[in-house]
Amino acid sequence: MDFSLSEEQRMLQETVGKFVADRYSLDQRKGYMALAEGHDQGVASELTELGLNLVQIPEDQGGLGGDAFDAMVVGEALGPGLVLEPVMEVMTAVAALAGGRPDILEDSNSHTLGLYERGQRYALTAAGTQVEGGKITGAKTLVPNTAGATHALVSASEGGQLGLYRVAMSDEAVTLFNYPLQDGRPFADLQFDGAAAERIDGVGLAEIEAAVARLTIAECAVAVGAMQAALDMTKEYLSVRKQFGRPLAAFQELQFRLVDMNMEVQDARSMAIWAANQANLTTGEALLRAASMAKAKIGKAATYVAEDSIQLHGGMGMTLEYGIGAFAKYLITFNLLHGDVDYHMGRSMRLSA
Missing domain, CATH: 1.20.140.10 (Butyryl-CoA Dehydrogenase, subunit A, domain 3)
Structure with a gap:
């Protein structure tokens, strides 16, 4: 099998590589980490303009129709910059979990993921987060880059069935506890105390x-x-x-x-x-x-x-x-x-x- 890059993939690699070279030197990265949000919103906007969030969204849903090889090309090009923004989370997981909804896919950069819970190690079963009557209670940990997010896609159980729910970060029943990881990337824990939760159909x-x-x-x-x-x-x-x-x-x-x-x-x-x-x-x-x-x-x-x-x-x-x-x-x-x-x-x- 031929694993050489296509012309489109080389262009994608060059575009991302140029962005990293121009905007993500180690000194620039230190400056971004020192900001209150833990990253630079202007740089995040530039990443959005590159359209990387669209790489793995199907063409008939407004995306570029790329596959895992395209994501690999982007990822390896981003690596030297140690980029603080959750590019890969948005490109792969958010796109996959959007349930084909245009309102999420078109604004995927404004969504983050809440899938892990304290004490559950790497389990994705959401044992402690529950939804009842459209309200979510519980907590999530290791949620990436909440400073740039308007909504979180959160796993939770409802009636014994695991599902995925869209929760507005602005809801008064959502509490954020922000912190950097050891490598400087901004993460947070989320506490839900009866926040409104909208189920994403077809996601278990x-x-x-x-x-x-x-x-x-x-x-x-x-x-x-x-x-x-x-x-x-x-x-x-x-x-x-x-x-x-x-x-x-x-x-x-x-x-x-x-x-x-x-x-x-x-x-x-x-x-x-x-x-x-x-x-x-x-x-x-x-x-x-x-x-x-x-x-x-x-x-x-x-x-x-x-x-x-x-x-x-x-x-x-x-x-x-x-x-x-x-x-x-x-x-x-x-x-x-x-x-x-x-x-x-x-x-x-x-x-x-």
């Missing part, structure tokens, strides 16, 4: 699990882009930093370490391509298994690259001022979101039995 546990699986595969591509950037930064550092009158890159042992890092990055990229192909071809348990296999492999590789890049930078790698730490924090955080390596290894084995 199977659809939610599939959407999160597709999101996981897309996030793997972002991690590959971040891993490549961390490797490139480490190569550059070893080329200019000298010891005993020679660049560190001239020492054979350090060359071996760079080769090992490069092998991890290339293996991860191959797995991301395979997973994107599976996302296009499979559904149900086969899709969940593909997502778990990809996350288990790429999550492990991400941790390896994060740790080795810090070690090869020596003491400089431990400073907040030097950029490699931002990549290490992102890669470690990536490994924990939507299921860590242990969780996904276990799920892939269960689904393979």
Whole structure:
């Protein structure tokens, strides 16, 4: 099978890459993180203008009709910027869970996802969030980028059946608890005390699990882009930093370490391509298994690259001022979101039995 990029995908890659180069240097990112919202609304608007939220929406619903390979191209191009906005969540999961509703699809950038609960680890069964009489009660954790959202798509149980509900963030019965993750991305917990909840027809546990699986595969591509950037930064550092009158890159042992890092990055990229192909071809348990296999492999590789890049930078790698730490924090955080390596290894084995 030919995995080379099409002309349209190359244009998409170049467009996103130029945006990251122009608007997401590490210094610019630090400035965005220091803002009250945890990101820059102007930059978020520029991302909206790029139309990335439309990539995986069918053409007959006003989108670009792209597939998982297109999402992979976008994700890997975004990786070097460690982008703070929830681009992949909107592109994959929100688009998949909108139930074909034009009012959500046309304004998907203004929607966030509330699918996880404290004490439930990575379960998506929404045991503690309930809907009765059109009112929702309970709490959600790890909700991305609520500063730019007008509505949340929230999983909850009603009459013993799991469903997805649209809740206005402006409802007085919704309380936000904002916080940054270790890598700086803005997240929040949501508390619902009888807020109005509108059910999204045709979305249950199977659809939610599939959407999160597709999101996981897309996030793997972002991690590959971040891993490549961390490797490139480490190569550059070893080329200019000298010891005993020679660049560190001239020492054979350090060359071996760079080769090992490069092998991890290339293996991860191959797995991301395979997973994107599976996302296009499979559904149900086969899709969940593909997502778990990809996350288990790429999550492990991400941790390896994060740790080795810090070690090869020596003491400089431990400073907040030097950029490699931002990549290490992102890669470690990536490994924990939507299921860590242990969780996904276990799920892939269960689904393979």
